[in-house]
Amino acid sequence: MAYESLLLFAGTAFDMSSKYQGYSADVATANLANQQALAQRQAAIVQSGYERQLAVNRYLYINTEDSLDLAKHNIDKNMLNQKIRRERAKFAAQSVARGNILGTPKEAGGSFAAGDRNIEFFGLQALLAKDVNREKRINDFAQRRTNVQLEFTSKVNKLFSDLSAGMQVPDATGLVTGLGASVVKGLSIAENVGSGDEKGLFG
Numbered sequence: 001m002a003y004e005s006l007l008l009f010a011g012t013a014f015d016m017s018s019k020y021q022g023y024s025a026d027v028a029t030a031n032l033a034n035q036q037a038l039a040q041r042q043a044a045i046v047q048s049g050y051e052r053q054l055a056v057n058r059y060l061y062i063n064t065e066d067s068l069d070l071a072k073h074n075i076d077k078n079m080l081n082q083k084i085r086r087e088r089a090k091f092a093a094q095s096v097a098r099g100n101i102l103g104t105p106k107e108a109g110g111s112f113a114a115g116d117r118n119i120e121f122f123g124l125q126a127l128l129a130k131d132v133n134r135e136k137r138i139n140d141f142a143q144r145r146t147n148v149q150l151e152f153t154s155k156v157n158k159l160f161s162d163l164s165a166g167m168q169v170p171d172a173t174g175l176v177t178g179l180g181a182s183v184v185k186g187l188s189i190a191e192n193v194g195s196g197d198e199k200g201l202f203g
Contacts, residue, residue, distance in 0.1 A: 037166035044159040055152035066141045073134045084123035091115055
């Protein structure tokens with residue numbers, strides 16, 4: 001009887017110990033997974049900060065390029081306007097020397113007014129070409145800014161989409177229920193064994 005009781009106690013204790021060790025291992029695994037997930041998230045936050053700063057730097061560089069291009073555009077147009085005025089003044093001086101300032105057709109061909117209009121026309125065409133080119137560059141700068149934003153968004157999305165979600169820590173309720181079941185099972189077997197012994201002694 002004592003030996004069987006000892007065996008029953010040892011079996012119940014082993015069953016309870018196994019359940020507890022299994023629960024402890026599951027908790028340890030979940031905690032480790034959650035620590036790794038937290039470390040990944042913290043690293044992703046730091047990396048996203050770097051990516052944001054790089055995007056800001058690229059954005060500022062594009063803005064600087066845009067500002068310099070606008071300044072160059074204005075200087076070029078100013079110089080072209082000056083050139084147009086010089087050419088018109090030069091043509092007027094040459095026309096006076098040739099005596100066709102009043103519109104008499106001479107060596108230059110046609111009237112002074114027609115020649116002056118030609119200089120102005122080609123000058124305006126050159127100015128328009130500069131404005132068209134500037135508009136193209138404005139669109140290019142705008143597209144580059146959009147690309148910087150899209151690239152940044154894509155990188156950040158990838159950083160956080162690849163993160164581990166961790167694991168849910170097992171609830172201790174299952175452990176307690178399992179331990180209780182082991183105890184009830186051990187007591188039930190002990191009662192059955194005890195009943196059998198009594199019949200053997202007094203039956």
